[in-house]
Amino acid sequence: MPAKQLVKPKDRKFQLLFEDHPQPMWVFHPESQTIIAANAAASRLYGFSREEFRGLELSAIQLGEPTPDRPVTTRSHRTKSGRVIEVDSASHGFDYDGRPAELVVLMDVTGRRQLEEQLRQAQKMEAVGMLAGGVAHDFNNLLTIITGYSQLILNNLSTHDPNHNSAEQIMKAADRAATLTKQLLAFSRRQVLQPRVLDINKLIGGLGTMLRRLIGEDVDLQLVLRPELGQVSADPGQVEQVLMNLVVNARDAMPKGGTLTIETNNVTLDDSYAGRHMAIKPGPHTLIAVSDTGTGMDEATQARLFEPFFTTKGTGRGTGLGLSTVFGIVKQSGGSVEVYSVPNRGTSVKVYLPRIDQPVTAETTATLKKSARGTETILLVEDEEMVRNLVRETLAREGYKVLDAPDPLEARRISDSYRGKIHMLITDVVMPKVSGRELAEQLAQRRPEMKVLYMSGYTDSAIVASGILQKEVAFLQKPFTPGVLTEKVRDVLEGNGRTRHAGENRE
Numbered sequence: 254m255p256a257k258q259l260v261k262p263k264d265r266k267f268q269l270l271f272e273d274h275p276q277p278m279w280v281f282h283p284e285s286q287t288i289i290a291a292n293a294a295a296s297r298l299y300g301f302s303r304e305e306f307r308g309l310e311l312s313a314i315q316l317g318e319p320t321p322d323r324p325v326t327t328r329s330h331r332t333k334s335g336r337v338i339e340v341d342s343a344s345h346g347f348d349y350d351g352r353p354a355e356l357v358v359l360m361d362v363t364g365r366r367q368l369e370e371q372l373r374q375a376q377k378m379e380a381v382g383m384l385a386g387g388v389a390h391d392f393n394n395l396l397t398i399i400t401g402y403s404q405l406i407l408n409n410l411s412t413h414d415p416n417h418n419s420a421e422q423i424m425k426a427a428d429r430a431a432t433l434t435k436q437l438l439a440f441s442r443r444q445v446l447q448p449r450v451l452d453i454n455k456l457i458g459g460l461g462t463m464l465r466r467l468i469g470e471d472v473d474l475q476l477v478l479r480p481e482l483g484q485v486s487a488d489p490g491q492v493e494q495v496l497m498n499l500v501v502n503a504r505d506a507m508p509k510g511g512t513l514t515i516e517t518n519n520v521t522l523d524d525s526y527a528g529r530h531m532a533i534k535p536g537p538h539t540l541i542a543v544s545d546t547g548t549g550m551d552e553a554t555q556a557r558l559f560e561p562f563f564t565t566k567g568t569g570r571g572t573g574l575g576l577s578t579v580f581g582i583v584k585q586s587g588g589s590v591e592v593y594s595v596p597n598r599g600t601s602v603k604v605y606l607p608r609i610d611q612p613v614t615a616e617t618t619a620t621l622k623k624s625a626r627g628t629e630t631i632l633l634v635e636d637e638e639m640v641r642n643l644v645r646e647t648l649a650r651e652g653y654k655v656l657d658a659p660d661p662l663e664a665r666r667i668s669d670s671y672r673g674k675i676h677m678l679i680t681d682v683v684m685p686k687v688s689g690r691e692l693a694e695q696l697a698q699r700r701p702e703m704k705v706l707y708m709s710g711y712t713d714s715a716i717v718a719s720g721i722l723q724k725e726v727a728f729l730q731k732p733f734t735p736g737v738l739t740e741k742v743r744d745v746l747e748g749n750g751r752t753r754h755a756g757e758n759r760e
Contacts, residue, residue, distance in 0.1 A: 271290070271292050272292050272293060273292075273293070274292055274294060275294055276294055276358050276359065276360060277291075277292065277294040277295035277297075277298045277299070277358075277359040277360075277361070278291070278292045278294065278295060278356065278357065278358050278359065279291040279292070279295050279306065279356075279357050279359075280349055280354050280355065280356050280357070281311060281354065281355055281357065282352065282353070282354055282355075283346075283353060283354070283355055284353075285310075286310055286311045286312065287308055287309065287310050287311070288306050288307065288308070288309045288310075288311065289307060289308075289349070289354065290306070290307065290349075291303060291306035291307075295359065298332070298338075298359070298361055299314065299330070299332045299333060300332045300333030300334055300659065300663070301333050305333075313331075314330050314331055315328055315329075315330060315331075316328070316329040316330065316331055316337065327339060327340070327341050327342075327362065327366075328340055328342070332659070334636070334659045334660040334662070334663065335660070335685065336636060336638070336659060336660075338361055338363045338638075339361070339362050339363045339365075339366040340359050340360065340361060340362065340363075341359070341360045341362050342357050342358065342359050342360070343357070343358050344356065344357045344358075363638070364639060392430070396427050396430055396431050399423065399427045400424060400427045400428075400431075403420050403423045403424045403427065404424065406420045407420045407421065407424070448486045448487050448488050448586070449486065449487075449488075449489065450484050450485075450486055450609065451484060451485050451486070451487055451489055451492065452482070452484060453482055453484075453485060453492070453517055453539060453541060453606075454478040454479070454482050454517055456489060456492060456493065457476060457478060457496065457515055457517065457541075458476070458478070460493060460496060460497075461474075461476060464496075464497075464500055464515075467497075467500060467501065467504070468500060468503075468504045468513060469504065471507075471509070471510030472504055472507055472510055472511055472512070472513050473510075473511070473512045473513065474513050474514075474515070475512060475513070475514045475515070476514075476515050476516075477514060477515070477516040477517070478515075478516070478517045479516075479517045479518045479519060481519075482517050482518070482519060482539060483519045483537065483538075483539045483608035483609070484539070484608065484609050485539050485586075485606040485607065485608060485609060486586075486587075486607075486609050487586045487606060488582075488586070491582045491586070492582075492586075494578065494579075494582060495541075495578075495579050495582050495583065495604060496515070496541070496543070498576065498578055498579050499543035499579060499602050499604075500513065500515075500543060502576065502602075503543055503544070503545035503547065503600070503602075504545075505547075506545050506547030506548050506549075506599075506600060507545055507546065507547040507548075508547075511545060511546040511547055511599075512545070512546045513543070513544070513545050513546075514542070514543070514544045514545075515541070515542070515543055516540070516541075516542040516544070517539065517540060517541055517542075518539075518540040518542075518730075519537070519538075519539060519540070519608065520537075520538050520539075520540045520605070520730075521536065521537050521538070521734050521737070522534070522535050522536060522538055522605065523535055523734045523735070525643055533589050533591075533605070534589070534607070536607065536608075537607070537608040538588070538605040538606060538607055538608055539605070539606050539607075539608050540603060540604070540605055541603075541604040541606070542601055542602065542603045542604070543601070543602050543604075544599065544600065544601035544602070545599050545600055545601075546598075546599045547599055547600065548596070548597065548599075549594045549595050549596040549597055549598050549599055549600055550592075550594040550596065550600060551596055555592055555594055558576055558592060559576050559577050559579075559580040559590070560577065579602075579604075583604050583606070586606060587606070587607050588604060588605050588606040588607060589604075589605050590602065590603070590604055590605075591603045591605070593709075595683050598683065626651050626652040627648075627651055627652050627653045627742070627743065627746065628652055628653070628654075629653055629654070629676035629677065629746060630653070630654040630655075630656065630671075630673060630674060630675050630676055630677075631648060631653050631654070631655050631656070631675070631676065631677045631678075631679055631742070632656045632657075632658070632664060632667060632668060632671075632675050632677070632678045632679070632696075632703075633645055633648070633655055633656065633657040633658070633679045633680075634657075634658050634659075634660070634661060634663075634664040634678070634679070634680040634681065634684070634689070634692060635657075635659070635679075635680070635681045635708075636659055636660055636681060636684050636685070637681075638659065640681075640731070641657055641659065643735075644657075644679065644738065645657045647735040647738055647739060648738070648739070648742065651739050653742075656671060656675070660684065660685070660687075661680075661684060661686070661687040661691075661692040661695075662687075664678075664680070664692060664696070665692070665695060665696065668696050668699065668700065669699070675700055675703050676703065676704065676746060677703060677704045677705070677706060677742065677745065677746060678692075678693055678696060678703055678704070678705045678706070679705075679706045679707075679708065679742070680692055680693065680705070680706075680707060680708070681707075681708055681709060682707050682708070682709035683709060689707050689709075690707075693705045704727070704745055704746065705726065705727065706727045706728075706729060706741065706742065706745050707726055707727065707728050707729070708728070708729040708730070708731060708733075709728070709730065709731060727741070727744075727745045729741050
């Protein structure tokens with residue numbers, strides 16, 4: 254084997270290659286498992302300064318050992334902010350300043366891993382769907398025989414015959430089984446749809462009275478329906494089934510009462526958002542969001558949410574087919590479903606159906622209008638790196654100076670150390686430990702004139718109903734296009750949008 258190369262830490266060629274390399278790199282001692290040098294790219298990825306990296310033990314960054322479902326070179330790492338990322342690495346042994354060392358080259362593959370997981374989930378759902386569809390098809394044949402002969406028996410039995418009631422019970426059981434098979438067919442996307450052009454607002458309005466009876470008096474139903482909502486092509490009966498299933502789930506998540514919000518809106522899903530969600534197609538969509546202020550769900554539950562027969566309800570309280578039915582109907586209608594949920598905060602299920610508006614409409618023109626360029630300084634706080642990068646790059650291209658932070662702690666540090674004026678805080682609403690509202694109130698003590706724009710995957714009305722934000726604040730719903738973002742920022746800075754300064758008192 255070739256001899257290990259002796260490298261001096263002050264060697265200019267090594268310094269240039271190491272310091273300025275675009276890939277994150279560090280050098281560590283194998284015996285002590287401590288890092289002795291890290292480049293600028295590693296500092297940007299992990300959030301540690303170069304000085305903080307020196308002497309840092311690898312155990313402070315690495316989480317566990319490689320698992321069988323991924324290559325041994327892929328590991329989970331924890332950044333300074335606590336965010337977990339997936340990293341591919343390659344190492345090379347060499348002598349560093351006369352001591353054995355390892356040079357490690359790293360690549361952040363978090364986004365790729367997320368897409369791979371989405372693909373695995375989609376493949377699993379597709380396989381289960383094929384099985385469910387096949388079972389439903391065959392089972393329906395059996396049900397045809399059962400119900401057919403039961404009806405023949407009933408026709409030949411007097412109502413006073415003791416066997417008449419027995420035959421009726423067989424019929425009722427067969428009807429219930431037929432309902433289950435319809436749900437299986439919906440999940441497997443093998444049902445026959447009869448789509449037509451729908452006014453979603455009118456459909457929801459027509460269901461209002463029935464939905465209020467369904468949820469009970471202890472749940473407050475709020476309908477927030479966007480005027481001039483774009484039309485969709487879908488089966489009205491199936492869309493009603495989607496709404497009913499989502500409303501029932503939301504009601505069950507609020508055993509002590511709460512607020513249930515049904516909201517509609519025109520949204521445009523861009524290529525960036527679609528690139529992070531393999532089931533999403535970019536373009537104009539009509540949004541139907543059903544949100545509750547209930548118990549919420551953890552990540553493990555969300556991962557299995559649309560699986561048939563999976564339920565968190567007690568025995569006898571659910572078949573586990575409600576959300577799988579929603580999934581199948583929406584998919585077969587050409588749409589997609591996204592779920593945003595936080596334990597003890599609530600859940601928002603967002604259904605996106607492709608709009609069939611004419612390509613050029615007043616709404617499209619208003620959405621895409623050119624906003625004035627800016628020169629102001631903006632502090633951006635977002636724990637999702639890809640979203641943070643998108644917002645930062647969008648605003649920087651429009652002339653804004655952007656100070657970005659992955660968490661509230663770093664945002665406070667930036668605010669304390671920055672000597673210039675910060676005109677606006679843009680922050681995610683729900684973040685670990687400290688919410689966006691709490692962060693804004695903390696920063697307002699030193700910067701009372703700073704305006705605030707909140708953003709979240711929850712709908713505007715759902716955020717307000719949950720008590721996380723007040724109704725008067727400026728709010729931007731995810732997903733949003735760069736054009737919508739810059740227009741909203743300009744509106745808030747100029748005082749045209751719903752907004753208040755960070756230091757204003759709340760009711």
